[in-house]
Amino acid sequence: xxxxxxxxxxxxxxxxxxxxxxxxxxxxxxxxxxxxxxxxxxxxxxxxxxxxxxxxxxxxxxxxxxxxxxxxxxxxxxxxxxxxxxxxxxxxxxxxxxxxxxxxxxxxxxxxxxxxxxxxxxxxxxxxxxxxxxxxxxxxxxxxxxxxxxxxxxxxxxxxxxxxxxxxx
Numbered sequence: 001x002x003x004x005x006x007x008x009x010x011x012x013x014x015x016x017x018x019x020x021x022x023x024x025x026x027x028x029x030x031x032x033x034x035x036x037x038x039x040x041x042x043x044x045x046x047x048x049x050x051x052x053x054x055x056x057x058x059x060x061x062x063x064x065x066x067x068x069x070x071x072x073x074x075x076x077x078x079x080x081x082x083x084x085x086x087x088x089x090x091x092x093x094x095x096x097x098x099x100x101x102x103x104x105x106x107x108x109x110x111x112x113x114x115x116x117x118x119x120x121x122x123x124x125x126x127x128x129x130x131x132x133x134x135x136x137x138x139x140x141x142x143x144x145x146x147x148x149x150x151x152x153x154x155x156x157x158x159x160x161x162x163x164x165x166x167x168x169x
Contacts, residue, residue: 006020006131008130051065085100120135
């Protein structure tokens with residue numbers, strides 16, 4: 001897959017949506033399993049699974065899996081911060097940091113040496129379904145792995161918003 005891609009969620013968070021490149025060509029699909037299961041898969045143009053992600057059982061940790069369902073990393077949210085912070089730890093022990101200022105739609109991704117390795121930004125408006133532009137130009141992630149990470153952050157944020165709304169009732 002390409003180094004810059006566009007993805008979007010669905011209003012009901014289920015079904016397939018196209019993954020597009022900068023020229024608006026369909027280069028794969030994002031399968032949002034169902035509105036009752038928070039898992040997602042990245043499919044190639046022939047709909048073969050390239051990567052998937054899901055919440056760890058009874059946890060707010062997002063598991064990133066390869067095409068044969070082996071765990072290749074985990075996304076965790078860092079709490080107690082005025083900005084949005086997440087970490088992604090690969091099964092090989094590499095750690096990446098995803099940061100965004102509070103109320104910002106842009107995330108920067110840094111490696112352990114604090115060098116920027118990728119970025120993504122939410123491109124949709126406040127009331128529409130989330131859509132993202134993902135950029136990377138390195139060997140740290142495959143595009144499908146980074147898509148699953150971004151969708152994991154999206155799922156964690158949706159879960160946090162749902163929990164906050166339920167706590168206020």
